[in-house]
Amino acid sequence: xxxxxxxxxxxxxxxxxxxxxxxxxxxxxxxxxxxxxxxxxxxxxxxxxxxxxxxxxxxxxxxxxxxxxxxxxxxxxxxxxxxxxxxxxxxxxxxxxxxxxxxxxxxxxxxxxxxxxxxxxxxxxxxxxxxxxxxxxxxxxxxxxxxxxxxxxxxxxxxxxxxxxxxxxxxxxxxxxxxxxxxxxxxxxxxxxxxxxxxxxxxxxxxxxxxxxxxxxxxxxxxxxxxxxxxxxxxxxxxxxxxxxxxxxxxxxxxxx
Amino acid sequence: xxxxxxxxxxxxxxxxxxxxxxxxxxxxxxxxxxxxxxxxxxxxxxxxxxxxxxxxxxxxxxxxxxxxxxxxxxxxxxxxxxxxxxxxxxxxxxxxxxxxxxxxxxxxxxxxxxxxxxxxxxxxxxxxxxxxxxxxxxxxxxxxxxxxxxxxxxxxxxxxxxxxxxxxxxxxxxxxxxxxxxxxxxxxxxxxxxxxxxxxxxxxxxxxxxxxxxxxxxxxxxxxxxxxxxxxxxxxxxxxxxxxxxxxxxxxxxxxxxxxxxxxxxxx
Numbered sequence: 001x002x003x004x005x006x007x008x009x010x011x012x013x014x015x016x017x018x019x020x021x022x023x024x025x026x027x028x029x030x031x032x033x034x035x036x037x038x039x040x041x042x043x044x045x046x047x048x049x050x051x052x053x054x055x056x057x058x059x060x061x062x063x064x065x066x067x068x069x070x071x072x073x074x075x076x077x078x079x080x081x082x083x084x085x086x087x088x089x090x091x092x093x094x095x096x097x098x099x100x101x102x103x104x105x106x107x108x109x110x111x112x113x114x115x116x117x118x119x120x121x122x123x124x125x126x127x128x129x130x131x132x133x134x135x136x137x138x139x140x141x142x143x144x145x146x147x148x149x150x151x152x153x154x155x156x157x158x159x160x161x162x163x164x165x166x167x168x169x170x171x172x173x174x175x176x177x178x179x180x181x182x183x184x185x186x187x188x189x190x191x192x193x194x195x196x197x198x199x200x201x202x203x204x205x206x207x208x209x210x211x212x213x214x215x216x217x218x219x220x221x222x223x224x225x226x227x228x229x230x231x232x233x234x235x236x237x238x239x240x241x242x243x244x245x246x247x248x249x250x251x252x253x254x255x256x257x
Numbered sequence: 258x259x260x261x262x263x264x265x266x267x268x269x270x271x272x273x274x275x276x277x278x279x280x281x282x283x284x285x286x287x288x289x290x291x292x293x294x295x296x297x298x299x300x301x302x303x304x305x306x307x308x309x310x311x312x313x314x315x316x317x318x319x320x321x322x323x324x325x326x327x328x329x330x331x332x333x334x335x336x337x338x339x340x341x342x343x344x345x346x347x348x349x350x351x352x353x354x355x356x357x358x359x360x361x362x363x364x365x366x367x368x369x370x371x372x373x374x375x376x377x378x379x380x381x382x383x384x385x386x387x388x389x390x391x392x393x394x395x396x397x398x399x400x401x402x403x404x405x406x407x408x409x410x411x412x413x414x415x416x417x418x419x420x421x422x423x424x425x426x427x428x429x430x431x432x433x434x435x436x437x438x439x440x441x442x443x444x445x446x447x448x449x450x451x452x453x454x455x456x457x458x459x460x461x462x463x464x465x466x467x468x469x470x471x472x473x474x475x476x477x478x479x480x481x482x483x484x485x486x487x488x489x490x491x492x493x494x495x496x497x498x499x500x501x502x503x504x505x506x507x508x509x510x511x512x513x514x515x516x517x518x519x520x521x522x523x524x525x
Contacts, residue, residue, distance in 0.1 A: 151356050153351060153353060153356040153357050154356070154357070156325060156343075156349070156357075157349075157357055157370075159325065159342070159343045160324075160325075160343040160344075160347065160349050160422075161345060161370065161371055161374035161375075161422065162343065162344060162374060167373070171359075171370065171373070172359070175359070175362075176359075176361070178361070252360060252361040252362075252404075253361075255360075255403075255404040255405045256360060256402075256404040
């Protein structure tokens with residue numbers, strides 16, 4: 001069998017599995033094994049999703065969540081790469097700062113939220129801080145690792161070419177660390193989505209998290225599930241987009257394998 | 258041939274200023290003396306080969322000449338100026354080409370790195386890159402990544418990048434050590450032709466004694482622990498050299514015997 005045919009067969013199989021899950025869900029809903037108040041069938045969830053899109057409610061919620069996620073992630077990326085680059089390119093910094101990082105890193109971000117609320121209130125700024133704080137770790141640690149792992153020989157090449165410090169960072173260190181950094185950014189985008197929802201739920205900020213919470217409180221289970229499905233799709237789409245960006249940016253790595 | 262003439266002139270007058278001069282250079286690293294009281298002058302346009310048993314400090318000597326190490330005592334001068342840091346006029350061809358090339362840049366991009374560092378305007382680079390890749394026998398490979406090239410091609414690429422620096426001095430650290438015999442012989446002749454064309458001074462470190470005699474105007478053998486000069490041979494074989502006839506000459510064989518005896522003695 002050709003490679004292409006095999007790939008299509010696998011895709012068909014995974015599609016079949018997804019389809020049978022939905023069928024099972026519909027079956028459970030139809031048989032009322034769980035009360036319809038708590039579990040809508042996929043038909044009702046889908047109808048609610050379509051209704052939400054057609055009257056624009058879900059669009060604005062989705063936009064709110066995406067805004068929280070993207071801004072938080074961008075702040076985390078810029079700060080994480082900058083701080084990671086400084087720490088990673090200096091052995092002294094690694095020795096002195098790394099232990100502090102090891103203390104901060106495993107701290108659950110949820111523990112930071114009350115602190116952030118106390119200091120910033122139930123505001124967008126609070127959400128931005130919490131999301132960025134949570135999403136910065138994978139990026140920063142990956143950047144530190146990437147910068148520390150640059151081939152020393154390349155620094156010697158840079159020295160013999162009398163390259164400027166800035167040129168060394170942008171032409172040698174950053175590209176060399178880019179596979180690590182992009183992997184960290186891919187992990188972070190998921191963290192940013194999770195924290196966006198958490199912040200929306202806790203602080204009542206406009207977004208899918210808030211929508212899901214209100215729907216649950218009002219026993220509008222179809223709306224609740226529509227929100228959850230949309231969040232799932234958002235996570236999936238961002239992760240696929242990140243993979244595609246990685247694939248494009250790291251085309252040179254394919255040559256090494 | 259102008260270089261040979263210049264070199265002969267220098268030899269005749271006997272006191273031309275060396276391009277690279279080691280004056281009583283001692284280097285200690287981690288409490289160990291790697292090189293002790295090394296004095297050595299390399300004339301402009303000279304092809305100097307350094308041989309020696311492993312651990313004799315020949316690579317270290319090259320790194321001192323490159324300005325990558327600073328001597329603990331003594332001085333390394335380049336054109337009469339103390340070498341305090343690496344400089345663009347001195348290019349280094351590393352043995353581990355796989356580590357010295359940027360894997361995320363194509364062949365053209367790797368050559369471009371040296372042109373960028375030299376401040377060449379972007380518009381002028383493509384033509385120069387093409388020319389350099391042709392010079393080292395890599396025309397038509399501009400778009401390939403190093404990982405898509407064979408070892409010999411990668412080393413050619415590194416040499417092209419070094420030539421892009423337009424170096425006065427080329428420092429080569431066992432550049433063909435990792436290549437097979439046929440590729441190695443081809444590259445030896447190409448390097449000789451390139452050097453003859455550019456007039457660059459070369460310090461060539463190798464553990465291959467035949468290679469040293471075949472390439473060099475002069476061969477220096479280092480003694481280990483600590484590194485110091487043990488033997489110095491003038492190679493008066495005619496140029497251009499030829500893989501078969503040069504290696505059959507009585508003078509070649511005499512030098513070869515002398516060098517082998519020396520290395521054997523150091524290993525006891």
